[in-house]
Amino acid sequence: MTEGRIETFDAIIIGSGQAGNPLALALAKEKWKVAIVEKDVLGGTCVNTGCTPTKAYVASARAAWAIGNAHSLGIEVPKSPKVNLKTVKKRKDALVKESRLGIRKALADSPQISLIRGTATFLDQTCLKVGSRTLKSNKIFLNVGARARIPEGFEDIDYLTNTTILQLEQVPEHLIVVGGSYIGLEFAQIFRRLGSKVTVLEMGNYLISREDQDTSELVREIFENEGIKVICGAKCLKGKDNKSGGLTVSYHQEKKDKQVSGSHVLIATGRIPNTDLLKPKKACLKVNERGYIDVNPKLETNISGIYALGDCNGKGAFTHTSYNDFEIMENQLFGDKKRTLNDRITNYALYIDPPLGRAGMTVSQAKETGKKLLFARMPMSQISRAKEKGETLGRMEVIVDADSEQILGAAVLGTGGDEIIGTFLTAMYGKQSYKKLMNSVQTHPTVTELIPTLLQQLKPIKK
Numbered sequence: 001m002t003e004g005r006i007e008t009f010d011a012i013i014i015g016s017g018q019a020g021n022p023l024a025l026a027l028a029k030e031k032w033k034v035a036i037v038e039k040d041v042l043g044g045t046c047v048n049t050g051c052t053p054t055k056a057y058v059a060s061a062r063a064a065w066a067i068g069n070a071h072s073l074g075i076e077v078p079k080s081p082k083v084n085l086k087t088v089k090k091r092k093d094a095l096v097k098e099s100r101l102g103i104r105k106a107l108a109d110s111p112q113i114s115l116i117r118g119t120a121t122f123l124d125q126t127c128l129k130v131g132s133r134t135l136k137s138n139k140i141f142l143n144v145g146a147r148a149r150i151p152e153g154f155e156d157i158d159y160l161t162n163t164t165i166l167q168l169e170q171v172p173e174h175l176i177v178v179g180g181s182y183i184g185l186e187f188a189q190i191f192r193r194l195g196s197k198v199t200v201l202e203m204g205n206y207l208i209s210r211e212d213q214d215t216s217e218l219v220r221e222i223f224e225n226e227g228i229k230v231i232c233g234a235k236c237l238k239g240k241d242n243k244s245g246g247l248t249v250s251y252h253q254e255k256k257d258k259q260v261s262g263s264h265v266l267i268a269t270g271r272i273p274n275t276d277l278l279k280p281k282k283a284c285l286k287v288n289e290r291g292y293i294d295v296n297p298k299l300e301t302n303i304s305g306i307y308a309l310g311d312c313n314g315k316g317a318f319t320h321t322s323y324n325d326f327e328i329m330e331n332q333l334f335g336d337k338k339r340t341l342n343d344r345i346t347n348y349a350l351y352i353d354p355p356l357g358r359a360g361m362t363v364s365q366a367k368e369t370g371k372k373l374l375f376a377r378m379p380m381s382q383i384s385r386a387k388e389k390g391e392t393l394g395r396m397e398v399i400v401d402a403d404s405e406q407i408l409g410a411a412v413l414g415t416g417g418d419e420i421i422g423t424f425l426t427a428m429y430g431k432q433s434y435k436k437l438m439n440s441v442q443t444h445p446t447v448t449e450l451i452p453t454l455l456q457q458l459k460p461i462k463k
């Protein structure tokens with residue numbers, strides 16, 4: 001390839017994440033000539049530093065917890081479990097490698113797809129620079145993902161992120177987690193169960209701020225029962241490396257200056273989109289104050305022919321929302337053009353143990369609609385299957401529009417909550433009256449079989 005030559009494609013995809021890879025294959029199936037550009041490893045966050053590796057760690061941590069708590073089910077274990085983090089990491093690495101190889105093979109097997117390594121930057125609205133190469137297309141799809149946000153005061157210390165913590169081969173003696181939301185809480189519990197002393201520092205007044213406060217308080221109780229120290233309302237945080245080893249985090253709480261020292265610090269204070277790497281101003285792309293690329297319900301940006309999918313559009317920070325972006329894009333290009341972002345119902349899970357599954361609105365969000373609401377809640381301690389498993393922490397709750405009888409939201413914090421929430425979500429997508437689910441017959445003995453009973457207990461919420 002000679003310097004300065006322009007390579008033309010039917011489509012250019014930036015990023016091989018959970019929207020980019022399937023889109024490349026779909027376009028290739030339609031005989032488009034496709035370039036997919038990746039600056040790092042194939043698979044994006046989910047495969048490499050998100051879902052696959054962290055859930056592998058969750059499984060190992062769960063095994064350690066189960067052994068340590070086996071006595072409560074009548075199983076005597078002579079010694080406490082011994083954790084080998086190198087082996088945990090090795091298993092995780094094998095799972096990640098398998099996924100990467102599968103993606104690489106799928107892309108390589110298509111003669112229509114060119115995989116180009118490097119960081120893409122815009123030259124104008126149709127051209128991109130990748131190393132010494134210039135790529136051109138009238139259709140550009142951005143799937144550039146996001147990275148950990150490092151707050152001021154921590155830039156110069158030896159911190160960990162959700163990426164680098166997965167490379168540890170020794171269990172931290174004392175892990176300080178800065179940030180009490182999804183990523184931080186998952187790693188906090190993982191490493192507590194693997195043997196670390198853990199402290200969570202959260203700037204807000206309660207954990208996972210997007211949840212209702214009482215849900216947050218229940219999660220905090222679960223963590224504190226496992227010996228995790230949770231400190232909320234920690235303002236003006238700042239970190240420093242200690243000369244003798246380890247790190248210290250200083251913070252202000254309750255009108256007092258305080259500090260906590262540990263062997264490792266994990267920064268989990270949110271994520272920022274990788275849109276800055278694209279040099280979006282060169283293409284006149286509209287980017288909001290948080291760095292996300294603005295899109296309409298069809299994933300179109302303000303520039304004709306440029307689309308943004310996945311984390312970088314700010315419309316969801318999950319694998320399932322990224323993949324749904326691909327589905328919307330495929331439908332807009334080759335289908336009946338009816339699928340849009342407006343169809344999507346918010347849903348996600350917090351993979352602590354027990355997990356939290358969420359579909360639709362929280363109670364606070366539902367109250368803001370001004371609708372007449374029905375609400376019901378049931379503690380896991382009243383559910384036979386949870387009691388039989390010895391896992392009675394948590395609860396189920398549901399909120400309903402009294403006039404339309406539509407389920408507006410539901411949450412299951414408890415054993416199997418990440419799976420059980422799908423029952424509510426299916427009813428919501430089907431636009432079914434809650435009575436359909438209330439009158440259904442569910443399998444016994446399960447947690448799900450108590451969903452009809454939960455719905456029978458609906459009562460009006462007082463305004």
